[in-house]
Amino acid sequence: MNAPERALSFLLDEDNAEQKITYAADTKVSNAGTFTINKEDHTVANLFRMQLLRDPNVRFAGYIHPHPLIHRIDLKIQTTSSTVPPVDCLTAAIEDLAGETDHLIEQTTNAISKWKKENQAGMGQFQ
């Protein structure tokens, strides 16, 4: 009866003008801030965290997914110098991951067609 709409776990709540990403600079730590990404979970959060940690400009990167029923992640980033804002590091991380995914798509397409070519004899078409 009062259960929330299932789709609200991945669709933005437009009635309440929910934003996908918001940023809040840290008031106590320099070169740091928290990105709140709505309607995302470990799938992208951990991907971002691990990619950020490979960046030499990043001193700290971590996230929390507060609760399985709260569809939001808070990603905190601290950079090594004030000349590199956290948003730059996150943008670079996403760009790297997108490049990696593109590479993966190409690799997989080739691997699948190569496998099929080599093993076609044994592959019956099922209808």
Added chain:
Amino acid sequence: MPNQRFPKIEILSIEQHEIKFILSETDTSVANSLRRIMIAEVPTLAIDLVEFAENTTVLNDEYIAHRLGLIPIRYTSPDTLRASDCNGAFLPHRECVCFERCPRCSVEFELDVNFDQTVKERSVPEHERTLPFTVTSADLVSNHNSVEPAHFLHADEEGNSHDQGISIVKIGPGQHLKLKAIARMGISKEHAKWCPVAVATYRFYPIITINEEACARLTLEQKQELVDVCPDRILELDEVSGKLTVSEYAWEIATYTEDLKVAQDAMKEKPEDDDFVTVEHSTDRFIFSVEGTGAMDVEEVLMSSMRVLKERLQYLSQQLEQIREI
């Protein structure tokens, strides 16, 4: 792009319902994201709305609607051979501009089974006229020529079944089931019926190292004991040279049990001595195993998961640009 990786994919096998492959030169975060997307975010078609016209069967409307929802619905692209990814061919129904539904966002199935009429049409012998039969997914008639229920995973399964498809309900004399079912595209974050996979897992590739120097101090019996203690049979002993070797398929069968560690600790002179054999997890090589439900070809599930990830990253990057402007 200063920190980009270039992962590799090696296909081990592709069957109708299962794909095995090795993903390497990347880390767990990528492997886990792909696994999670294959389970929860690859769009498929599933029956989401059922309009009952007549139901005098033993199961109530809700029960039948639920069963219909769980039937894998398969899309076959008309232009490319064996492409079953419905993403792009259909719109998620919430994104569609139509009032209720339209061919861009939904597929309609009709089902009309009347026991008495069917028995008459099939000319069933007199003494079998009251025997109930099963209404199956094969009775669903699609209004879209490239969308139909996936009745069986493969030919073997079809051969072993008594029915023409997936059972929905048993129907008896005087009973009638008539309904219209509407399939829509969705993801399994909303409901598990949209999940394209039964199983999607990965294992760490094992790194098995044999310390030849340390092994030289062992007797043949001790080496044999090490071989025998592994329940997964990852080691072999060459009878002639007396050398321990890693068996050919060890990477496929290694289970990381503690038995080897316990056995070899007992053979050491001092506890701090080097291990004779070590079995470790690789941190950048993953053996994937993905089993489909029949709604999509398994290799398409993998491809689709990567496209979903790519779209998500693009979207997030756009959103991040907007933050920058503020």
